[in-house]
Amino acid sequence: MTDPLKLHAFADDQLSQDEKTSIEADLAECAESRSELDCIKNLKALVSEHHETHECRNVWSDCVARLNEIDKTRRVEGFVAKYAWGICGAFAACIVIAGVAQRQVGSRLSSNDLARVAAGLAQVRSSASPADPRISAELGRMLDVAKLSIAPGRMRVLRADRGLIGGQIATRLIVRDAIGDMGLIVLPGIASFDGTSPLRDDPEFSVGHLGASNCLTWHENGRSVVLIGERNAQDLRDVASHINVQ
């Protein structure tokens, strides 16, 4: 009998012409091989023609939905890849613009920042003795440069420090009145100070703590003023009424 594997291949039309010719010669002589071939062909026809078909439209719809998701993801990835530099540039521009806007609107200072700013100012002149008219005159000029005026009969300047913040002059004064010494810092621009809250009776002024001292802050003529002293908020407010920022 012919090799069954060859008969299967013959039934499947998977033989070369020479092999087919050889098998056909075998089949002509061998009834058993013919019977086997018929059996193979019948089974093949049965499976081929009578197998079940399965409903799969819903599965295909799910596939299409997933393909849509893949396409959408690819579009987003493609957009990001194509315009990555542009997106980064836009973010950078936003950061710069926000920084500039923040600078124009006003900055926020914490007590640490304030101490750092104050420490960065260089001493200009100090006077332990108010009797020295030369030094007093020089401190007076400092007040003029800082566009500050204080009630002369009420307090006097002991020391003045000055420096530049953002290209504008910042000034720190140590002043003394009948009760004691205070610090007075005048900063360019409008700054808000973390940890301070508006005075209940006078919301233009804010009060807070700086170290062990109280401090009073307010804005005047486009500048920010901080008055620091070991006294209560109302006393600081009274002192502030004698300080004029031009």
Added chain:
Amino acid sequence: MLFGKRDKRDAFERQAERVFPSVFGTALRLTRSREEAEDLAQEATIRAYEAFDRFDGSNFKAWMLRILTNLYINKYRQRQRGPQFGSLDEDGVTEPMSAEAEVPDRVLFDNAVGAEIEEALGKVPVDFRLAVILSDIEGMSYQEIADATNVPIGTVRSRLARGRSMLRKALEEYAIREGYLKKGASE
């Protein structure tokens, strides 16, 4: 790039939709579970779409079935536990089908309908079943089956012969059980 993205999608979808019943049917016959078959067919379709740039343009159905078969072999069969008894002696001697069954095909096949054929096919071990499915249902050539299943053509031939022999035996059992054929008639 030959296709625009939209054209590529359309070209893929057009061809994939046409062959999808074959893909899903094969998945169902392999996994014998509708849920797993849906997952397998969907995953094969997605992979085919992602690899569509590499499709050589010759026979889309054979290419899809190859992806499906490889996916099944690599992924789904790893989940199966227990020995794959059907593949242990697949290169053994193939017995002729007619010798084991003196039953006339008319008696055996006239009463067989789709569900019985599918049931009998399900009893054939998966490697042999796959060869029969790809050849007799999907009409693939031996070379295409060999490519799809990553085995030599000689193995495809022997799997097909043994698969058909097992299928016939399963159909005989069905015929006896249903009373179309008396027990012992084939002996």
